[in-house]
Structures are given as structure tokens and as C-alpha cells.
Amino acid sequence: MGQFRVTFYLPLCCVIGAVLAGGTDHEGEHGDDAHKHWGYHGDVGPKHWPDLEKGAACGSEYKYQSPINVESDNTIYSPHLRKFFTWYDPPKPTDRMSLINNGHTVQLNIDGDYFVTGGGLIGVYEALQLHFHWGSVDAQGSEHTLNGKAFPLEMHIVTYNTKKYQNAGEALASNDHSALAVLGVWFEMSDTDNEYVQAVLDHLADVENPSADASSEVAAFALKHVLPKDIESFYRYYGSLTTPTCNEVVEWTLFKETVPISEGQLVQLRSVFSNEMNEDGNPIAMGDNYRPTQPLNGRNVLRSFLTEKEAKEHGRKPVLYNVDGAASNTALSISLLLSVLLMKFLF
Numbered sequence: 001m002g003q004f005r006v007t008f009y010l011p012l013c014c015v016i017g018a019v020l021a022g023g024t025d026h027e028g029e030h031g032d033d034a035h036k037h038w039g040y041h042g043d044v045g046p047k048h049w050p051d052l053e054k055g056a057a058c059g060s061e062y063k064y065q066s067p068i069n070v071e072s073d074n075t076i077y078s079p080h081l082r083k084f085f086t087w088y089d090p091p092k093p094t095d096r097m098s099l100i101n102n103g104h105t106v107q108l109n110i111d112g113d114y115f116v117t118g119g120g121l122i123g124v125y126e127a128l129q130l131h132f133h134w135g136s137v138d139a140q141g142s143e144h145t146l147n148g149k150a151f152p153l154e155m156h157i158v159t160y161n162t163k164k165y166q167n168a169g170e171a172l173a174s175n176d177h178s179a180l181a182v183l184g185v186w187f188e189m190s191d192t193d194n195e196y197v198q199a200v201l202d203h204l205a206d207v208e209n210p211s212a213d214a215s216s217e218v219a220a221f222a223l224k225h226v227l228p229k230d231i232e233s234f235y236r237y238y239g240s241l242t243t244p245t246c247n248e249v250v251e252w253t254l255f256k257e258t259v260p261i262s263e264g265q266l267v268q269l270r271s272v273f274s275n276e277m278n279e280d281g282n283p284i285a286m287g288d289n290y291r292p293t294q295p296l297n298g299r300n301v302l303r304s305f306l307t308e309k310e311a312k313e314h315g316r317k318p319v320l321y322n323v324d325g326a327a328s329n330t331a332l333s334i335s336l337l338l339s340v341l342l343m344k345f346l347f
């Protein structure tokens with residue numbers, strides 16, 4: 001677990017980039033070289049990442065970058081993706097979650113047996129951490145956009161393939177396009193608070209300022225509580241970390257269904273400080289911590305669900321799911337049953 005610990009206290013999901021870059025993002029946090037480190041604003045913003053992070057994959061010569069704009073009309077239905085996710089989502093008494101402020105986001109480090117599989121992923125992926133990207137105003141904040149529209153908040157659950165890699169650093173260095181799987185959740189404005197996200201936000205005061213040392217213990221909870229109810233409907237593409245060092249090792253999932261967040265909760269997120277300074281040398285409020293969308297460069301964006309038009313053309317109803325995520329498409333079940341019986345009859 002020692003190596004897990006190392007990754008836990010590195011920057012973003014995205015995190016792990018620092019393993020390759022050879023240092024933590026916190027060195028120079030209070031020193032003269034603070035502005036040499038990447039950020040989201042001014043001369044350390046995304047346009048400058050290729051210059052700031054030597055050896056990183058953030059430049060325009062890299063063609064499989066994230067985030068992207070999802071154009072729903074140009075996505076392709078893939079029946080391969082219509083399998084269930086299987087969650088081993090305890091929490092066990094030994095599981096731990098702790099919130100940190102790494103200067104770029106607030107990140108919930110996950111130390112426990114949280115796994116995900118299915119959904120078109122090959123292998124078993126273990127969750128390392130989740131973190132957020134948000135706007136200074138409600139009209140922006142998400143990294144991925146849908147038909148050009150940004151959401152006020154996007155959450156990333158970062159996982160890596162435990163069947164192929166011993167630890168996250170090894171996965172990151174692999175150049176394997178599915179070494180990591182990041183689950184992206186878009187949030188939409190709601191009049192009521194999101195109670196499970198609030199359980200995390202309650203700890204923001206403990207990590208108001210960036211620190212490599214400060215963390216706040218959060219009572220471990222099941223990750224399904226911060227996911228949409230429908231986790232069968234999603235977009236899928238191959239991309240990269242959205243922070244330096246932008247490694248192209250991520251199989252991305254973007255859930256179609258959004259999750260609610262209130263204005264008051266966004267105000268809480270905007271109250272913590274980043275490691276970027278204003279002209280007076282004072283830390284600025286965290287927010288607008290999103291990378292602009294990157295060119296698709298011919299990549300396909302798949303989806304796991306049929307559009308209404310396709311469903312009509314195929315003479316099938318879109319699959320509906322109940323709260324527990326179980327499919328309620330009886331026609332599909334009956335056809336599977338008939339197939340099995342036919343196979344038995346023939347052989």
C-alpha cells in the first residue's frame with residue numbers, strides 16, 4: 001500500500017502525472033517558483049502546459065486528449081457497452097476516505113476495496129480518488145461539454161486496471177489507452193442540496209488552503225450515492241488525463257444522466273483557495289479549474305443507449321432501468337431465454 005499512499009498525495013486525477021514529472025505539485029507553493037507550476041489562469045493556464053511541463057503529453061502533437069465536446073448526434077451506439085457495471089461498493093469498516101486540497105481541486109482520496117467492472121471495461125478497476133472541476137459562475141465549470149453546453153460541476157472518479165498494473169504509477173506509465181478508467185459525472189443546478197456531496201463539502205473548511213499535509217477524514221460512503229441512478233446509459237471514448245502530464249491512458253465514461261447540485265453547495269466549493277496568486281500575491285479562490293475541450297481528431301464517441309429514433313427504427317423500446325439499475329426490458333429477457341432454449345434444442 002506504500003505506493004498507493006504516494007499517489008494519494010500527488011496532484012489531480014490526473015494526479016499521477018506527477019509521478020512521471022518527478023515531483024509533487026506543492027514544492028514551491030510558497031516560494032518564488034510558484035508561478036512556474038501549472039494552473040488554470042494566466043501564464044500558467046492550459047495554453048502554457050506544454051511549455052511548463054517538459055516531457056508531458058499536453059501539446060497539440062498529441063491527438064487523443066481530454067476533455068472533449070460530446071456531440072450527441074455524432075455518437076455511435078455500441079451494444080457492447082450495454083452490460084451492467086458491477087460494483088463492490090462496501091464501505092467496509094476498514095475503508096477510509098480523506099479530503100485534501102492539492103491547489104488545483106479538492107480531492108477525496110479513497111483507501112479501500114472500491115472496484116468497478118463491466119460497462120465495456122475489460123478487467124477490474126480499483127478507485128483511487130474522486131475530485132471536482134467547477135466554475136466561478138454556474139454557466140461554466142465542467143471539463144467535458146455536451147453539444148457545446150457546459151455544466152456547473154463535473155466529478156471524476158479515477159480508477160486503474162488492477163489486473164494489469166500493480167499500482168497507479170505503473171498504469172500511468174504504460175501508454176495503454178485503457179490503463180485508467182475515469183467515470184465522469186455532470187451536475188446540474190437544483191433547488192435542493194445533494195446530501196451525499198454535502199457530506200464531503202462539510203469538510204471543506206478543514207482544507208481551505210492548499211497543503212501537502214492537511215487532510216480531513218470523511219466517513220466512508222458507497223460511491224453509488226454520488227453517481228446517477230442510471231449508470232447503464234453513458235458515453236465512452238479514449239482520451240487522456242485532463243491535467244499535466246496529460247497522458248493518453250484513460251478510457252472515459254461520461255454518464256448521460258446528471259446529478260443535482262445546489263447554488264449554495266457551489267458557493268461552498270468556490271470558497272476554498274487555489275495555489276494560484278493574484279497580482280497582489282494573494283491566493284485566488286478555486287474555480288474555473290477546467291481544461292478547455294480538445295479536438296476529437298477522428299476519434300469515435302460511443303454510447304451505450306439507443307436514441308428514441310433508433311429504438312423506433314429497430315422496433316425496440318429503449319431499455320428502462322429501475323432505481324437499482326436492473327433492466328426492465330422484458331422483451332430482451334424473453335428473446336435471450338428463447339435463444340438459450342433454441343441452442344439446447346439444436347445441440
Ligand SMILES: [Zn+2]
Binds near residue numbers: 013014131132156242
Ligand atoms: Zn479531473
